[in-house]
Amino acid sequence: MTSGLRIGIDVGGTHTDAVAVDPAGRLRATAKVPTTADVSSGIRRALAEVLAAVTPERPGYVMLGSTHAVNALLRHRGLHRVAALRLGGPGADRTGPFTGWPGSLRRAVEAGAQVVAGEVGADGGEAVPFDAAAVARFFGSLAGRAEAVAITGVYAPASARHELLAERIARRELGPAVPISLSHEVGGHGLLERENATVLNAALAAVAGGMATALRRALVAHGLGSVPAYVTQNDGTLMRAEYATRLPIRTVGGGPANSLRGAAHLTGLRDALVADVGGASTDVGVLSGGAPREAAGCAWIGGVAIDARMPGLVSVAVGGGTIVHRGRREVSVGPGSIGYDLSRRALVFGGGTATLTDAAVAAGRAAIGHRMPPAGQSAMLRRALAVADERVLTALARVGPGRGRPLIVVGGAGALVPARPEVVEVLRPAYGAVAGAVGAAVGHVGGEADRVAEVSWDGRERAIGEARELARSRAVSAGADPRGVRIVEMREIPLPRPYERSVRITVKAAGPVCG
Structure with a gap:
């Protein structure tokens, strides 16, 4: 009997957790098993324990959160070698792709890098003609070596035209099977941070595909091959598993975000400090209004700065293992x-x-x-x-203003965090050890959009309308029910040169899972 039951799964470095949550948000079953080297076996075992507890009901949805992608970047394992192309005008090559990367990660990822002429101005008009021949030579020279492609136009947030032209050439030169990441899809506006995120997204293609395959195999093994599967994003919202294989960079912060949202669900608190204690580290973050508080400025993954909206965390090497x-x-x-x-x-x-x-x-x-x-x-x-x-005490102090806020301790190794006189109250919710899986199970599907708009009234209003519609569309594409999608956040940020007289408009939409 299929129901609205949700299965949340959290694959950590030490344990794989699973929970069953009913439509009213009640926890029906939990499981905690050792994570396995092949990932899929651990997921299958955790699923088996949870499904046995809710038989004869069958879940209607499965949600997966994982640290798999970020661990691959930190350990330099399973990464594709990437051909990184930047499109720009004069001066675009002053600092090339991979600038500032740690040497070991760059060696693991770089197949080649090139800056080629082709620039769309901040107003969307063509400023420098697109050099199709140079693009073809670059990709042709890397045939057989490049396992993935990252294409970044300097002004792609204003117009993606040149990125799309370069994508077609890459397909012709490298073949249809090579994954291609485009910076206007990955998102962000700072050139180096957006380019870095696009390159990492391309490098993670095989890792994301492997995780999706592991999940699908586990579901098929339990007769759940037709059940919709979702993966958690950096902000704790969800997207379809197949969508995540295209944008794995949006999943690297999903594990900590799940734990914060799970802590909120288990305690009913909307404002608190949260310490998530896992097998290798303790992540300390802040719940604000029931959602993870975002990091200010760019995020850092494996020593590389990216333009991504991720939970603001302080992590320390304190874990059960x-x-x-x-x-x-x-x-x-x-x-x-x-x-x-x-x-x-x-x-x-x-x-x-x-x-x-x-x-x-x-x-x-x-x-x-x-x-x-x-x-x-x-x-x-x-x-x-x-x-x-x-x-841990230092992490609590560094994460930001916390006096007066309770501390919620979750994670399988939560016993490592003692009661602290510096904190008003320490809460250890029942089922806190599986908070990450709970957070995955109760999430909504999300979509985001970025637009650059002229400061003029007409330009601003037009860009806001386009961003709202695109955010809704992306939420639906990610698996949200179109009838329930709502705009949950909109921000306007004045931009420095070269976007004079412009603002960046970011919109986030979210809604319940489709069905």
């Missing part, structure tokens, strides 16, 4: 983590690696495993826990 060992003078805590090997390698499970989970058990904060850590390790573990406490 964080490795502890004696240094020459003091205890070393992290940043390494044993991840999903916790149940095999941690001291409390009979392994030989000391972790912060062992420290929490030794201090009486957690009850996990089947043995106490050796007495000879107790002093080291006690000092390690003090280091972890100080890191």
